[in-house]
Amino acid sequence: AQTVTQSQPEMSVQEAETVTLSCTYDTSESDYYLFWYKQPPSRQMILVIRQEAYKQQNATENRFSVNFQKAAKSFSLKISDSQLGDAAMYFCAYRSANTGTASKLTFGTGTRLQVTL
């Protein structure tokens, strides 16, 4: 079974600064997808960024980028130029590429990000 670990329950960053959220996972599969979801205080989770395991290039979405290290099974999220609206709970998630057996997401415990002035 796959597991996802987020070792930082809480993080804080000053506005306009950069912060990195950590995520490691464990799997025996070679093909899978990784995601970062953001849950603002209003509670609806939204997808921030996704990474296909077969792609070596790290995914980037505006101020959000990932550092995907497949051999180390690490998938960290970097938020540049942090904004007050980035304050939220961030969840790292794994999904198997084997759609015949599993399409569910496996989540970590989340990291609560605070953004200060």
Place this chain on the structure above:
Amino acid sequence: EAGVTQFPSHSVIEKGQTVTLRCDPISGHDNLYWYRRVMGKEIKFLLHFVKESKQDESGMPNNRFLAERTGGTYSTLKVQPAELEDSGVYFCASSQWVAENTEAFFGQGTRLTVV
């Protein structure tokens, strides 16, 4: 386009009572998922519908939980009788396809408190 809608947003019930949570997925999404987050822990998968059929219910904790998706549209998750450990936030998600890296869209969740 309406997103995934869940209600109620909050529910407080006594131990032993019954509660029914509802999820309306995005129109046209065949795949519907239920997840649960117990305070401070990870979000855990409960089950997956493809249209009206249960594709994977391996995450359902016990037989006090009953999920239905009649007609392949909205879904309900009933807890009967509720226990204290059932407290948490229940999320519903839907997606159009299962293949590749299809995005799952989440609802706001239902916060269930069993007292």
